[in-house]
Amino acid sequence: MIRSAFQILCYLSISWCCSTINAFVTPDHQRHQPIIAKTTILYAAPAKKVHILPTESDVTAAVHQIVENAAKEAIATKGSFSLAIPGGSVLKVLSTLDPSSDWAKKTTLAFVNHKCVDITDVSSAIEAQAREKFLSRWGLTNIISLDGSTDGEKEAANYETKMRAIPESTLPRDSDGFPIFDLALVGVGNDGHIGSLYPNRGEIDVVDGPWTVAAFMKDPPSISLTLPVMQRAKCTVISAAGQSIKSPNGKADAMRLAIADESVTPKDFPASSLRGSAVFILDAPNGSEVDVDLSTVEKAVADA
Secondary structure (H helix, E strand, C coil): CCCCCCCCCEECCHHHHHHHCCCCCCHHHCCCCCCCCCCCEECCCCCCCEEEECCHHHHHHHHHHHHHHHHHHHHHHHCCEEEEECCCHHHHHHCCCCCCCCHHHHEEEEECEEECCCCCCCCCCHHHHHHHHHHHHHCCCCECCCCCCCCHHHHHHHHHHHHHCCCCCCCCECCCCCECCCEEECCECCCCCECCECCCCHHHHCCCCCCEEEECCCCCCEEEECHHHHHHCCCEEEEECCCCCCCCCCCHHHHHHHHCCCCCCCCCCHHHHHCCCEEEEEECCCCCCCCCCECCHHHHHHHC
């Protein structure tokens, strides 16, 4: 099992953060009404919800079942399901999911991150790729879309406006005013980025109220959900599976840093900030550098 006890390093209120970390609030974000994010937490100790499964197909099966369960539970409770997805390998996982019921028709879909491009461009737009791979087949039409421009700040502001327009009966808010998605699937890059929150950049510091942020790590820019939104989902899942000749253990090193390395900080490895809120589901190669016993699909699903 994970070698050290899980301990919270620090609870950061925005007033403390602003006096100790370089300016969480930049002029670009002063358009938002500040909300004190009292429950934004940064963890240094290893994550507790970590499941290493034998194969890539096991990881896919677990994610499929988690999506199905979350959808059915949310619809039974409030009549709708709110789901946030990234691009990359998660799209491949979802492409083989065949909904067992009509839950997709009662789903509101948002993007964890998305490039500021024409949303119909299959070569670069996550929405276009998702539609082609599975959304059209599922019959999921209630999608929160970008406007399709290359203006990062404008796209981030408008995307947040669209999310805030969703009634709380569909997308509840917590006491800090942040949305609570029923399920957020979050990808992790080899450098530790989550969504478009990259290491050692200001976007990871935006915890004072905004739901979205413009990220200018690449050109064209992208938008991303902010860290508090990713943390507050009713269930957040990070999965990593698959390998290649170039990377026989997939993202094993990145997963170790995200899950267990106590020397990293959310600033230099953003994925570590989700240790206290996410369920990590990895196949054996991707989990090879994490000291966790082999698990099962059933246990992974039950932990979500």
